[in-house]
Amino acid sequence: MTSTWDSAAEWAEHDMALPEDSKSALRGFAAAAFGRDLVERSRGAEPLLADGPAARTPNTD
Numbered sequence: 001m002t003s004t005w006d007s008a009a010e011w012a013e014h015d016m017a018l019p020e021d022s023k024s025a026l027r028g029f030a031a032a033a034f035g036r037d038l039v040e041r042s043r044g045a046e047p048l049l050a051d052g053p054a055a056r057t058p059n060t061d
Helices: 004-014 027-043
Strands: none
Touching: none
8 A cells, every 4th residue: 555645746746737837836957956955954843744833843953
């Protein structure tokens, strides 16, 4: 059984369709750089799906 995350990744990588003239959608190198930055900034943060305000506030130690 695959996880919800695996299903979401599969959809994003193979089935998602972006409008060709989108002004906000990132593609290629820009999308990869944004994803890497997001992961780096989230290290040490509470899980995004946890309940409560701590889940929305990254750990800045």
